[in-house]
Amino acid sequence: MKRTRLALIVLLSLLLALPLLGCGGASLPEWANEEELTAGAQEVIDLVNVRQFDEVADMFSTGTLTSDALEASLSDLLDSLGGFKDYGAYRCDAVTENGTEFVRVFQVSNYENQSVTFTVVFDEAGALSGLWI
Numbered sequence: 001m002k003r004t005r006l007a008l009i010v011l012l013s014l015l016l017a018l019p020l021l022g023c024g025g026a027s028l029p030e031w032a033n034e035e036e037l038t039a040g041a042q043e044v045i046d047l048v049n050v051r052q053f054d055e056v057a058d059m060f061s062t063g064t065l066t067s068d069a070l071e072a073s074l075s076d077l078l079d080s081l082g083g084f085k086d087y088g089a090y091r092c093d094a095v096t097e098n099g100t101e102f103v104r105v106f107q108v109s110n111y112e113n114q115s116v117t118f119t120v121v122f123d124e125a126g127a128l129s130g131l132w133i
Helices: 002-021 034-049 053-059 067-081
Strands: 084-097 100-111 115-123 128-132
Touching: 034 053, 034 067, 034 084, 034 100, 034 115, 034 128, 053 067, 053 128, 100 128
Parallel strands: none
Antiparallel strands: 084 100, 100 115, 115 128
């Protein structure tokens, strides 16, 4: 019984510590800077929070996402979340698609009514390549 309880405590402690690891530069491409990527992701989230959808759309590398599309897809969700409070844990990973490397920043964002995780994707040039909540 004590052994099972101890094993459970150790496992739970490890799981709780994972978000604190940050981006962990070993798995990221050489061009990726953890501080800059995290700051960039938070900048995008800040713009979403104040509904500056034109600026977010302008940051996209493809130029195919419009501010109207962002507003239509995010406004109701933002209304239901309530006011932004603060940022929680984050982590990053790298992904390659069609030979191009991207870095995804998973940023927990705390609001009055609940917490959500934003996934903000950047390419090597630092352009926004994806945004999901």
